[in-house]
Amino acid sequence: xxxxxxxxxxxxxxxxxxxxxxxxxxxxxxxxxxxxxxxxxxxxxxxxxxxxxxxxxxxxxxxxxxxxxxxxxxxxxxxxxxxxxxxxxxxxxxxxxxxxxxxxxxxxxxxxxxxxxxxxxxxxxxxxxxxxxxxxxxxxxxxxxxxxxxxxxxxxxxxxxxxxxxxxxxxxxxxxxxxxxxxxxxxxxxxxxxxxxxxxxxxxxxxxxxxxxxxxxxxxxxxxxxxxxxxxxxxxxxxxxxxxxxxxxxxxxxxxxxxxxxxxxx
Amino acid sequence: xxxxxxxxxxxxxxxxxxxxxxxxxxxxxxxxxxxxxxxxxxxxxxxxxxxxxxxxxxxxxxxxxxxxxxxxxxxxxxxxxxxxxxxxxxxxxxxxxxxxxxxxxxxxxxxxxxxxxxxxxxxxxxxxxxxxxxxxxxxxxxxxxxxxxxxxxxxxxxxxxxxxxxxxxxxxxxxxxxxxxxxxxxxxxxxxxxxxxxxxxxxxxxxxxxxxxxxxxxxxxxxxxxxxxxxxxxxxxxxxxxxxxxxxxxxxxxxxxxxxxxxxxx
Amino acid sequence: xxxxxxxxxxxxxxxxxxxxxxxxxxxxxxxxxxxxxxxxxxxxxxxxxxxxxxxxxxxxxxxxxxxxxxxxxxxxxxxxxxxxxxxxxxxxxxxxxxxxxxxxxxxxxxxxxxxxxxxxxxxxxxxxxxxxxxxxxxxxxxxxxxxxxxxxxxxxxxxxxxxxxxxxxxxxxxxxxxxxxxxxxxxxxxxxxxxxxxxxxxxxxxxxxxxxxxxxxxxxxxxxxxxxxxxxxxxxxxxxxxxxxxxxxxxxxxxxxxxxxxxxxx
Numbered sequence: 196x197x198x199x200x201x202x203x204x205x206x207x208x209x210x211x212x213x214x215x216x217x218x219x220x221x222x223x224x225x226x227x228x229x230x231x232x233x234x235x236x237x238x239x240x241x242x243x244x245x246x247x248x249x250x251x252x253x254x255x256x257x258x259x260x261x262x263x264x265x266x267x268x269x270x271x272x273x274x275x276x277x278x279x280x281x282x283x284x285x286x287x288x289x290x291x292x293x294x295x296x297x298x299x300x301x302x303x304x305x306x307x308x309x310x311x312x313x314x315x316x317x318x319x320x321x322x323x324x325x326x327x328x329x330x331x332x333x334x335x336x337x338x339x340x341x342x343x344x345x346x347x348x349x350x351x352x353x354x355x356x357x358x359x360x361x362x363x364x365x366x367x368x369x370x371x372x373x374x375x376x377x378x379x380x381x382x383x384x385x386x387x388x389x390x391x392x393x394x395x396x397x398x399x400x401x402x403x404x405x406x407x408x409x410x411x412x413x414x415x416x417x418x419x420x421x422x423x424x425x426x427x428x429x430x431x432x433x434x435x436x437x438x439x440x441x442x443x444x445x446x447x448x449x450x451x452x453x454x455x456x457x458x459x460x461x
Numbered sequence: 462x463x464x465x466x467x468x469x470x471x472x473x474x475x476x477x478x479x480x481x482x483x484x485x486x487x488x489x490x491x492x493x494x495x496x497x498x499x500x501x502x503x504x505x506x507x508x509x510x511x512x513x514x515x516x517x518x519x520x521x522x523x524x525x526x527x528x529x530x531x532x533x534x535x536x537x538x539x540x541x542x543x544x545x546x547x548x549x550x551x552x553x554x555x556x557x558x559x560x561x562x563x564x565x566x567x568x569x570x571x572x573x574x575x576x577x578x579x580x581x582x583x584x585x586x587x588x589x590x591x592x593x594x595x596x597x598x599x600x601x602x603x604x605x606x607x608x609x610x611x612x613x614x615x616x617x618x619x620x621x622x623x624x625x626x627x628x629x630x631x632x633x634x635x636x637x638x639x640x641x642x643x644x645x646x647x648x649x650x651x652x653x654x655x656x657x658x659x660x661x662x663x664x665x666x667x668x669x670x671x672x673x674x675x676x677x678x679x680x681x682x683x684x685x686x687x688x689x690x691x692x693x694x695x696x697x698x699x700x701x702x703x704x705x706x707x708x709x710x711x712x713x714x715x716x717x718x719x720x721x722x723x724x725x726x727x
Numbered sequence: 728x729x730x731x732x733x734x735x736x737x738x739x740x741x742x743x744x745x746x747x748x749x750x751x752x753x754x755x756x757x758x759x760x761x762x763x764x765x766x767x768x769x770x771x772x773x774x775x776x777x778x779x780x781x782x783x784x785x786x787x788x789x790x791x792x793x794x795x796x797x798x799x800x801x802x803x804x805x806x807x808x809x810x811x812x813x814x815x816x817x818x819x820x821x822x823x824x825x826x827x828x829x830x831x832x833x834x835x836x837x838x839x840x841x842x843x844x845x846x847x848x849x850x851x852x853x854x855x856x857x858x859x860x861x862x863x864x865x866x867x868x869x870x871x872x873x874x875x876x877x878x879x880x881x882x883x884x885x886x887x888x889x890x891x892x893x894x895x896x897x898x899x900x901x902x903x904x905x906x907x908x909x910x911x912x913x914x915x916x917x918x919x920x921x922x923x924x925x926x927x928x929x930x931x932x933x934x935x936x937x938x939x940x941x942x943x944x945x946x947x948x949x950x951x952x953x954x955x956x957x958x959x960x961x962x963x964x965x966x967x968x969x970x971x972x973x974x975x976x977x978x979x980x981x982x983x984x985x986x987x988x989x990x991x992x993x
């Protein structure tokens with residue numbers, strides 16, 4: 196499985212090509228996700244004006260849409276960017292932050308999925324469940340459900356829209372064409388840093404830019420994110436240092452780090 | 462007084478309940494205040510679209526409004542959120558960043574106080590003074606006045622609107638129903654990190670979510686913020702490491718840290 | 728040259744006067760640039776509402792305009808702020824982030840230069856070249872060109888608009904009235920932290936607030952930024968710690984650090 200996933204080749208390819216990853220994301224995490232992409236070796240771009248969507252998407256190797264702090268103007272740009280990316284065959288990653296918390300978020304996320312047919316949808320369990328069922332209410336933007344509870348929702352989304360669905364949690368579940376991949380990397384303290392889920396989505400964009408198989412790209416991102424978190428946690432005294440050391444870990448990551456730490460399966 | 466303030470019980474309650482704190486705050490500090498809330502144990506939500514204000518407020522245990530980077534659309538959402546919070550009895554914290562620097566900020570802050578009747582108003586001395594008197598001009602967003610100079614303004618605000626007023630400075634003054642609490646925790650280097658005042662306001666929201674007495678909640682937030690700053694300063698080489706270590710300190714904070722470090726009174 | 732540049736006097740003056748530097752900048756870097764200004768000793772203000780532009784500019788000793796995340800409303804405020812700053816003789820610094828990536832950015836940057844006549848324009852090579860020639864396409868917001876390639880574009884800009892032009896790269900080139908200054912401070916890892924170019928522009932604002940000669944101010948900012956990066960790199964394990972330690976270095980910077988580390992010339 197490790198070889199099948201071929202993570203190290205993707206990491207090297209990101210470092211070699213520095214793919215431009217265009218993010219339309221939320222205000223809270225912009226700095227962190229840009230830094231995570233740079234630390235890994237990608238070239239982040241953040242732009243949200245409808246006036247420059249066509250040109251910015253045309254420069255990009257992947258598009259990441261994150262609905263964490265929505266407004267009407269940003270939603271218009273998200274749809275415009277998605278349309279341009281679809282036309283050009285640029286992979287789209289969607290992070291439905293807070294789906295289930297408000298109707299505005301749930302319906303925007305659903306419309307984006309319907310229009311953009313993202314190659315990867317990455318969210319926590321409550322968000323993924325909310326995309327499929329009106330009865331789900333997340334607790335703000337944090338999940339009120341275990342990742343495994345969202346498996347059937349993920350399968351429904353995959354069947355309906357073709358998207359690979361990555362459910363983050365203590366174990367990450369990646370649901371797609373080839374079935375299910377379970378990633379058991381990560382550290383509990385990661386839940387105390389804002390936007391590490393958003394960072395995982397940004398990394399999905401970087402991996403999707405170099406790896407055409409979306410399940411592999413999503414799994415590579417989940418593994419690299421989890422391993423960077425574990426490496427950081429070894430030196431961290433709390434979530435402040437953890438956030439900083441995750442960037443260092445993404446930058447320093449070696450093949451040996453990946454091979455010795457990867458934990459897949461149930 | 463320490464027992465009366467009952468800080469440790471509130472910290473434990475925040476860690477146990479992880480109250481959702483909804484912030485409509487400025488772009489500069491969003492990441493830091495979200496991280497401070499998470500490090501302490503609360504569950505931050507940032508949302509500013511009018512379309513989702515009612516639902517987001519309904520999920521929340523406290524609402525923090527911070528006027529640090531205003532625009533017309535955000536002001537509309539602040540008023541909408543305040544109205545929903547008032548109806549539901551959800552405590553509101555207001556941070557009048559830069560009141561006194563421009564008429565736009567001063568008048569927005571005053572209108573919000575008049576409408577929202579915040580349970581806590583937290584600002585620096587110049588800001589608090591500007592809320593009461595047209596002659597006060599802050600130096601941008603940094604205070605040009607010592608905290609003690611704002612005491613009578615704080616008392617006027619409390620009398621007119623019922624709000625507890627927390628004036629940050631070398632000594633923090635909390636003015637409310639029970640009179641005056643003086644908090645002498647903190648470290649001078651904290652003035653060289655952007656948005657630690659905003660972080661103190663965010664913590665007011667977390668404490669107000671679990672402690673119904675606004676004076677106590679404001680004092681608890683001021684003490685925890687000051688002590689976290691002191692703990693961080695012991696390991697910091699400058700404001701960069703200080704900011705990071707404050708998050709670690711909020712996460713690691715023990716009853717003993719609180720009891721051994723708390724400094725109240727004149 | 729070191730004495731001519733007189734950096735230490737400017738650093739001391741910034742620390743003594745804490746000049747208010749008003750930034751209208753992008754969402755990604757706001758926190759970092761505010762922190763860099765505070766660490767150095769300046770007093771940052773971020774405000775973007777047209778309603779408060781006149782008053783905020785009037786409070787300020789320098790105005791920094793950064794087009795990293797544009798939208799129509801922000802562009803209007805940038806022009807309004809520039810107009811007020813011009814009337815009051817307040818120095819303007821422009822950072823044309825992503826000029827060349829999209830027409831929207833290129834034309835906004837050109838119009839701002841034409842209107843505002845910035846005392847300093849600071850960008851990477853691709854951005855500076857794009858301001859002069861329609862054939863240049865940057866790779867997103869990262870430069871696809873070496874700094875030296877942009878020298879003739881910088882000279883054209885200087886001749887046409889009177890601006891000092893600072894081209895960031897492995898060697899920074901500052902082109903202005905007195906010819907050319909080359910600054911060779913810095914560290915390669917700095918390219919892996921988002922927004923350090925934006926931070927360099929913010930520092931240009933702080934130095935321009937205390938040093939009337941724009942070439943000197945731009946060189947002082949480039950040297951201080953580069954030296955802070957070198958000092959930080961000595962303790963950093965990756966771009967996460969680097970970003971944090973740059974703030975510490977700006978705060979701790981001594982005359983001896985400057986004198987022992989400064990590297991000018993070819």
